[in-house]
Amino acid sequence: MTTATSSRELAHPAREEIRLESVLHALSDPMRMQVVRELAQAEGELSCSYFDLPVTKSTTTHHFRVLRESGVLQQVYRGTAKMNGLRRDDLAALFPGLLDSVLDAAAREERRLADG
Amino acid sequence: MTTATSSRELAHPAREEIRLESVLHALSDPMRMQVVRELAQAEGELSCSYFDLPVTKSTTTHHFRVLRESGVLQQVYRGTAKMNGLRRDDLAALFPGLLDSVLDAAAREERRLADG
DNA sequence: TGCCTCGTACGATACTCACCGTACTACGAG
């Protein structure tokens, strides 16, 4: 039997409903930024449990919801797992170059702080 | 007599102290985003009172402080006025392209919502 | 059927933040 996508539905903002303000707010949390960066590197979907965040499951759920409701992520259930993917196309259509420059900025800052 | 810069000093983060997280947080407020956008268009320094924000003076002071402490703005007293300038060079050095893509994103969103 | 895992829901807590009003300081102009 094929692993069917569950019927449980999740509310996502449509492309036109995504707001820059909400996206920037979502990205201004280090926990959420880390999720977005790993997701960008992975170039595919990752389950919530893939991420090893230093917070409890409840808090993890909260952060993923913020990312989804701001339009940064799309989420879909697959069995018990919830798969997460970056909404690259929607973000690129609305805010060209934004996601890439934010990811680049995060990478540069990490390098800069590591080198001392 | 030349209008001398006052001796009153304001604390600014050094370039190396600027954090992406704080910058994104500063820009995730519509009031502050508006200030940054006007400042970017003006291509120079503007006093706090130049901005006609729909909040009281106290709140305006608060927002400018957030922008200064996050490293987005530099501020200097000139007489009774406090002049504000974007820290373009510092931001461009740390996060190349970030400021421009955020400004572009804000402009696009404004156009998009206006056209309906 | 029963168990395990993944993730949710809910309530509680502590903190941050956007906002206000009032009282105050700093500076320039008359």
Add this chain to the structure above:
DNA sequence: CTCGTAGTACGGTGAGTATCGTACGAGGCA
């Protein structure tokens, strides 16, 4: 010196939020 303007400091308020723990639901697997 006096007055007006620009902005600050401070205290308070209500909303949001990052966090936790515990209890629960959904789905795969034995």
